Amino acid sequence: MSVNNVAIQETPMTQIDFEKVKKKQRTISFFKGMLFLLPSIILFSVFLFYPLVRTIYLSFFLTNAAGETTVFIGWQNYVNLFTSPIFLQSIKSTFLFVLYTVPITIIISLFLAMIANEKLKGIGFFRTVYSSTMGISVAAASVFWLYLFHPSIGLLNMVLKAIGADGIGWLTDPNWALFAVSITTIWMNLGFTFLILLGGLQSIDSYLYESADIDGAGYFYKVRRITIPMLSPTLFFVVTVTIINAFQTFGQIDILTQGGPVNSTNLVVYSIYREAFMNYKFGSASAQAVLLFIIILIMTFLQFKFGERKVHYQ
């Protein structure tokens, strides 16, 4: 600013030159910035923004097996979905699945993170074990549990029979299948959720606990009054991420149940996959994808809105 003022006082000519140079510099720095960002922008455009727009577009059409649009049908795909018992079942199963998996994942992970946050000898070993499921892929985890749930030779039914109970058709009984898939998912999610919560616990200032100790506060009092409140931003983040992940569940379903029995585990992403790549109804599948996008959008928005005090991106 002061440089500008000096320039005006001396000669108008330098003022103009100065502006010109500044403008040129701005153009150069703009191109430089774009050069650094261009690779990301191009890929986001091709594999994210364009497909998103295209999905919305497709959801208003009927398509052929190659995925080309044939007939514009407006909102009909959406109308069909909301009158289709299979899709309504899929939505119901998805929300039930979220309800089964999210709270239990958080409670178990929080428990693990709290006992693994104590300063004890060998604690590193336990932390490694608890985070281990993060390194286990969805395909491998599903195979592990596919055996555990096996009706005759699976470990769970063997244990049940050993104690005199009847075996359960974990993956074949419509009343149990979603529950079984949920157990698998909870186990798979533990590692990641545990790591994040442990990080949150470790960032709580230790003087809070020290002063509580001086006041003679008990363990559970400290948990209630210090740990949970101080951890709330992390908890909030973990809840949102777990919910979003639950809505995106696919691999477990594909290996364990293929959406069955009688569509009881046909979660929304599996339903999209089936509609698009088995039935070749890309329009209807796109309408489902748009609904999935809206659900995730709302979840992310809530995360930003209510988590914003602690989520600093700027």
Add this chain to the structure above:
Amino acid sequence: MTMPISKKIIFYILLIISALVVFAPTLMAFVMSFMSNKDIMTGSLPTSLSFDNYVKAFGQFPLLKYLFNSLIVSIVIMLGQLILSSLAAYAFVFLEFKGRDVLFYVFIATMMVPFEASIIPNFHIIRDLGWIDTYQGLSIPFFALAFGTFLLRQNFKQIPKELREASQIAGMGDFKFYLSVVLPISRTSLLTLGVYGFLTSWNMYLWPLLATTNDNVRTVQIGLKQLQTQEQLNDWGVIMAGAIIVVIPTLILLFLGQNKLQKGLTEGALK
């Protein structure tokens, strides 16, 4: 402050029981992979242990090929993410230009689009490019990563601005500064992001299932599904051997990088 012995014992008991429960499925799979099919079928404890299942798994399925494919795809995705994220993060931290803030919000917005919701056009794009059954089809769609950009941006911001000013006086251009100063300083964060990228790529399932149709480029996760569905005799020992082979690289990576990963993920998530 030291803990009383009684409290210590309670914690150790809880820790050990929890560890057994959490690790049980993995441990079970590991033991089963060395057991004979007869022992598994009758539900007895292992009477003999051998590498037979591994020999069979490698003999009957192109597991080595699958492993190689997964390795290539994961490394390529990891490198792509590191390069693109660090370039973008550099622009957001060190360059000032018009529209930067708008672009930053565009990057945030990408986090709201789940890949699953745009999978249909993505599949058609890859198909129309002729990229089905190719490494580029499996990797390039995942190069741009908003999470990675945020993680590195957070780290780059801690580099003193004076360093850039000094380098400017010395006549150093932006790209040179990025290569010779910023990247070496941030190698810890780059490593964290690299481990994260490798883990998630190695474990990817839905996209490789769609984008591969033959064994030449099929990744090990889809290979495991093949192993599980084609294993006619219900030979669980062989299936578990396959599963153990699939998880060993990621488990090792996780054990080595656990501390850094935890720190990095928490920072990327909450700061």
